[in-house]
Amino acid sequence: MSKLTKAYKDQLCTWIGGRKDFNLLYQAARDGCSGPAFHQKCDNSGATVSVCYNTAGYVFGGYTSVSWSSDGTFKPDNQAFLFGLQAANSFQPQKYPVKTANLQHTVYHNAQYGPTFGGGHDLCTFTSTINKQSNYFQGNGHMSFNHTYDMQGHDVTNFTGNNLQFTDVEVYQVTEHAARKDETPWRKLPEVKQKVLKSELETYSPPGKLDHVNILLLGAVGSGKSSYFNTINSIFQGRITSVARSGSAEHSLTTTYRLYKIKSTDSRQPLKVRLCDTRGLEDGLNLDLSDLMAIIDGHLPDRFTFNPSVPIRPDIPGYKKNPTLNDRIHCIAFVVDSTAIDVFPDKILQTFKAVQHRVNVQGELLIPGYLYIISKSI
Ligand SMILES: Nc1nc2c(ncn2[C@@H]2O[C@H](COP(=O)(O)OP(=O)(O)OP(=O)(O)O)[C@@H](O)[C@H]2O)c(=O)[nH]1
Numbered sequence: 001m002s003k004l005t006k007a008y009k010d011q012l013c014t015w016i017g018g019r020k021d022f023n024l025l026y027q028a029a030r031d032g033c034s035g036p037a038f039h040q041k042c043d044n045s046g047a048t049v050s051v052c053y054n055t056a057g058y059v060f061g062g063y064t065s066v067s068w069s070s071d072g073t074f075k076p077d078n079q080a081f082l083f084g085l086q087a088a089n090s091f092q093p094q095k096y097p098v099k100t101a102n103l104q105h106t107v108y109h110n111a112q113y114g115p116t117f118g119g120g121h122d123l124c125t126f127t128s129t130i131n132k133q134s135n136y137f138q139g140n141g142h143m144s145f146n147h148t149y150d151m152q153g154h155d156v157t158n159f160t161g162n163n164l165q166f167t168d169v170e171v172y173q174v175t176e177h178a179a180r181k182d183e184t185p186w187r188k189l190p191e192v193k194q195k196v197l198k199s200e201l202e203t204y205s206p207p208g209k210l211d212h213v214n215i216l217l218l219g220a221v222g223s224g225k226s227s228y229f230n231t232i233n234s235i236f237q238g239r240i241t242s243v244a245r246s247g248s249a250e251h252s253l254t255t256t257y258r259l260y261k262i263k264s265t266d267s268r269q270p271l272k273v274r275l276c277d278t279r280g281l282e283d284g285l286n287l288d289l290s291d292l293m294a295i296i297d298g299h300l301p302d303r304f305t306f307n308p309s310v311p312i313r314p315d316i317p318g319y320k321k322n323p324t325l326n327d328r329i330h331c332i333a334f335v336v337d338s339t340a341i342d343v344f345p346d347k348i349l350q351t352f353k354a355v356q357h358r359v360n361v362q363g364e365l366l367i368p369g370y371l372y373i374i375s376k377s378i
């Protein structure tokens with residue numbers, strides 16, 4: 001039976017990014033604790049997570065997005081990381097990223113070795129064949145810490161409790177979460193009169209002296225902000241368009257702030273609604289509250305390139321010191337990935353709340369209330 005609990009899976013999803021399915025490929029207790037048994041079950045299976053459980057109550061391991069093989073070489077993988085989930089029976093999640101400088105040694109593919117991470121064998125589970133002693137397999141891989149992975153000041157005691165007596169070693173294939181076909185729809189969609197809706201937007205005029213309404217798309221990395229603009233734009237263009245770059249990456253794929261105009265083939269002028277696409281929020285908070293407020297207050301020009309290490313302040317190039325009402329954000333749309341809603345990072349939720357609080361207090365939005373765009377529900 002799988003030992004990877006829901007809490008462990010959720011934590012791994014947060015680190016890997018997005019909701020994932022975990023398919024058990026290999027289990028030392030079931031398949032035998034040997035290099036050949038591991039490779040026979042796991043080679044050519046895509047991304048995997050290897051999880052070790054020891055007699056001291058530690059749960060730790062490594063994630064790699066590269067398929068295992070038996071070709072006797074090291075492979076680079078900038079998405080790999082080591083991790084601790086449990087330390088002496090208490091839940092203590094810790095991620096140890098691969099060091100960019102030692103990328104070429106990320107994982108070691110050797111037919112005689114179990115899952116092996118790092119040029120110094122930062123985590124080498126076992127080699128050859130290990131027979132079970134009472135309730136554990138005595139791991140025989142040596143561990144040279146902090147060579148290829150950044151152990152964040154931790155040592156082998158923090159990581160494994162200095163104990164390689166494995167009660168089990170499991171390897172899971174990690175795949176995108178597949179929504180179940182039999183899931184009942186979470187709401188009944190009203191019959192949408194698409195043409196009516198479209199023409200309402202084409203003829204929409206904002207109140208007062210505003211030329212157009214700016215809607216800011218705010219959400220986590222990969223939540224679907226750029227794709228949302230592409231979808232809306234495609235509807236009005238009557239064909240599939242992909243003006244905004246979209247895709248999956250560790251950090252936000254959108255690095256430039258864009259104020260997208262939407263042109264309809266049925267009207268000469270662009271719609272008086274613009275979608276403002278920004279960098280995705282990350283757990284490590286690449287955009288803080290004051291950066292976001294600078295965006296909301298209209299200080300950023302179209303095509304502003306974000307530099308995560310430089311805060312958005314009045315002295316940076318391109319900063320609009322005196323934005324007009326037309327430059328401001330008038331409405332905020334929080335974009336949420338429905339497939340990852342149960343592993344939604346706390347820090348991003350806090351950022352949403354902090355933005356709402358600041359904006360509510362200052363009464364800044366022209367269009368009160370917030371939009372929630374739930375992406376990837378189909
Ligand atoms: N199935 C499905 N996939 C989607 C949907 N929207 C976006 N995606 C996919 O999700 C991934 C991320 O989408 P993006 O639009 O780049 O997300 P983003 O929020 O702009 O991401 P960053 O700019 O990197 O912060 C892409 O691979 C898209 O193809 C959707 O509605 N359904």
Ligand SMILES: [Mg+2]
Nearest residue numbers: 225226253254
């Ligand atoms: Mg984007």
